[in-house]
Amino acid sequence: MTDNPLENFYAQFQRFVENNPNVISAARAASQIPESAKAVVVLSPYSLHHIFPREWVSKSYRKTIVERPERLLAASMGIAAAITMYPALFTLKSSHTRLGSLASPHVMKVHGSSWPQSLVNLCREADAKLAKGEIEVPETWNAGDIYLSSKTLLALKGSLGAIETGVDSIFNGPSPEHISNRAFVLIRPPGHHCHVSMPSGFCLLNNVHVAIEYAFDMYDVTHVAVLDFDLHHGDGTQDICWKRAGFRPESETPEDEKLGDPDNSNPYSDFDKKFANFPKVGYFSMQDINSFPTETGYATKENIKNASTCIMNSHDLNIWNVHLSNWSTDEEFQKIYRSKYRTLFAKADEFFKNARYEMEHQDELQQEGSEEAQPKPLRKPFKGLVVISAGFDASEFEQTTMQRHSVNVPTEFYTTFTKDALKLAQMHCKGKVLSVMEGGYSDKAICSGVFAHLIGLQNQDWIREWGSEQVVKEIVRGCKPNWKPYKSKKSSDVIRIWAEEVIRLGRAMVPEFDDVLFKTKEKLLKQKQQRDAALTEDGRLNQSMVGATISQRVTRSYAKDRAGHNKTVSKHSQPRGENVPFVQMDLSDEDDNDDDDYEYDEQLNKTFNRTVEDITIDDISRHLETLDLIQDEDEEENQNAQGSSHGSHSSSRRLQSNGMYKIPSDKTTNNLRKDRVLSSGQQNHHASTTQAYDDSDISMISHISTVKHSTRSGGRW
Known part of the structure; x- marks a missing residue:
């Protein structure tokens, strides 16, 4: 690790500014914006070290391993694209100096003491098994989904450190102006399939629940709404919500029970239920009911029921699941979004309203029942947080072999959904939003999804041209290990010129890309x-x-086999679950000729150029005019009293009566932006998240009798 891992990125960004004079004003304006108005992006270089370790497998089988380090490179391209559009509105942080511990309280309160230690032991023992040509994971796991090595432990510790950095970024700082309200944490492996003590679907630790426990321990967060837009149901995240509600996990040991209740002040009832634990978490998810872990032809009745659970403010549970629907036009999707998917925000709003009431009336509620039947008041005020499980495998750009049931979302969805999450956070959590990377497995899906998500995280509008097939294709060229710039480009080919700037920024974002991913000579x-x-x-x-x-x-057996010897290999020398439908999956376009099917689109280039120039004129003022920064009254009074103490900020912005920061501007291009709204549906995505919704439109599957098991990557157990 270098002392400053972002040094190369900053140097490349400086070159980007020098090559694009029209963004200089926007880049310089970053110094005029308080950190609280910027979104933090946390990079986790250690996450690269979780690498598929079985050297003896065939090349075709290796292609089935879709949870790979290259996912971070694709995400970096999406981050870089967002930064080129709004260079003043993002702050990059690297978590290279921070390794978390699997024995930390916020991990063990989620997973108990047994599972984290078992995971540590399995990682430490993996290399010796691999050296003998043996599968390194237990027989009961699906070896096609999950792999381990000693370096996996480093990746997990690095991911924990990144999660902690993300939470710290939105709650802690030298002053209120140095605390951001929003953070996106780029980590892998994902986490929302991991249960209390059972890994599943690439996931080894439940990242969002660990983040929530850390936010409770360090910053007194009492209530959290988890919004999950991954293609797959976050069965692990939902399962841990049942544990938080006081229901005994099937895997809980006496040691784990003592860890959660050392003085036995909250014992289980005869029905294995005790008082709910703080922090209290509501889970609100949209997913494909026919995909893992409810895969058509493999799903258990229990999994289907879990992915269809809808319960609010009962038995200490707040869970709402919505199933993805087919769509054919943008207008049709917008109708589905407003009538069905936005239900999640209405339910999350209900969760927060009930939570606030209960926290403000703890003593009264306790007096209404017997002392034996009521938990002790927490004696802390309500403090909310919105957490997004950001999986991008529902993207229209994801490979069809991942989306085997023909449901997806347009790229713009990630902007719209995220902006609605901001509104929810502004209403209940003082604008605090933590987003954690989950799924997304093709370069195009990850790159475009992260791009759109970050635009939404800064409350900006998604421009249709940014998500066009040609634009996305140009960006993902940078995901090739041996990427090279075009030898020549037309001066009018704005998209290719811009994409190469994005690629250079993305590839410079994490120094470890050089060692782990790039195929240098x-x-x-x-x-x-x-x-x-x-x-x-x-x-x-x-x-x-x-x-x-x-x-x-x-291994000796592998070497002999390669040399033509007919020696019988160990029964573990080939991974289980060989029949996986990703064998033909093309994840990176690595072998494509750059210009095989390229057609210069003059109109698209002109329109794309207009959108970039438009942003550089008014992105700062427009951002601060449209994003409410909710504050406590005492904070607002303090800032008004200290208005002259903000140095350069005082001349460039003012706090309005409605809590908005505004930079005065006599040059805006709102009319041009309005011209770019392409459908009536897009004009409605600013509507209130508490609008009327139709419960009957929510898919509720009640009785399917299949009993087979599926895997995240599509194979059988």
Whole structure:
């Protein structure tokens, strides 16, 4: 790690500004905006080190491993694209100095003491098994979904550190103006399938619940609404909500029970229910009911029921699930969004309203029942937080082999949904929103989804041209390990010129990309030397390499098989679940010729150029005019009293009576922006999140008798 891992990015950003004079004013304006008005993006370089370690598998099988380090590179392209559009509205942070602990209280309160320690042991033991050509995960796990190595432990600790950094960014700082309201944490592996003590669907720890516990321990957050827009149901996140409600987890050990209640002041009833724990969490999810873990043809009745659960303010549970619907036109999707998907925000609003009332009337509510039947008041005020489980595998750009049931969302959805989440947070949580990366497995889906999500996280409008097939295709070229700029470009080809700026920024964002992902000549030569050293002249394993890295290890049976020997290999030398429908999956366009099907679109380039120039004129004023910064009355009075103490800020912005920050501007382009609204549905996505909704439009599947199991990557158990 370098002392400043963002040094290369900052240097590349400076070149970007120099190459694009029209963004200089917007870039310089960053110093005039308080940190509280910017969105923080937390990078997790350690997350790259969770790498598929089974060297003996075929190339076709390796393609089925869709949860891969390259996902972070694709996300970096989306981050870079957002930054080029709004260079003054984002703050990058690297969590390279922070490693969390699987033994920390906020991890063990979610997962107990047994599971984190078991995970640590499995990671430590994995390398020795791999060196012998054995599958490194337990027999009961699906080896097609989950893999481990000693470096997985480093990735998990790094992810925990990034989560903690994200929470700190929105609650802690040297002054209120240095505390942002919004943060996006870029980590892997994902977490929303992980149960209390059972991994599933690529997930080893439940990242959002760990973040919630950390926010409770460090910043007294009492209530959290989790909004999950991943293609797949977050069964693990929902399951842990049942634990929080006081229901005994099936896997809980006596040690875990004692950990959660050391003085036995909150014992289980005869029905395995005790008082709900703080923080209290509502789970609000939209997902494809026919995909994992409710895969058509494999789903259990229990999983289908879980993914269809809808219960509010009963038995300490607040859970609402909505199922994705098919659509064919933008207008049709907008109708579905307003009538069906927005129900999640109405329910989350209800959750927060009930929570606030209960916290303000704790003593009264306790007196209404017997002391034996009521928990002790928390003696803390209501403090809310909105957490987004940000999975991008429902994107229109995701591979069809992941979306096997033909339901998805347009790219603009990620902007609209995120803006609605901001409104919810402004109403109940002083604008505090934490977004944590979940799914998304093709470069196009991740890149475009993260781009649109970050635009929404700053309350800006998504421009249709940004999500066009040609624009996305140009950006994801940067996901190729051996990417090279075009040798020549037309001066009028604005999209290609802009995309290459984005690519340079994205590839400079994390220094570890060079070591882990990029196929430089030096790296390829080093790998060849390592492979040559690993084998003796007769093709057998060089035993001196047993202690080397995973990439250098080649088992004796594998080496002999490659040399043409007909030796029977271990029953574990081939992964279970070989029949996975991703064998033909093309994840990165790596072998495509740059110009095979390229057609210069003059009109698209002109329109795209107009959108970029338009932003650089008024992005700062427009952002601060449209995003309410909700404050406590005492904070507002304090800022008004200290209006002259803000230095350069005082001349460029003022606090209005409605709590908005506004930069005076005599140059706006609102008329041009209005011209770009392409459908009547788009004009309505600013409507109140508490508008009327139709409960009958929510899919409720009650009785399907299939009993097979599916896996996240599509194979059988």
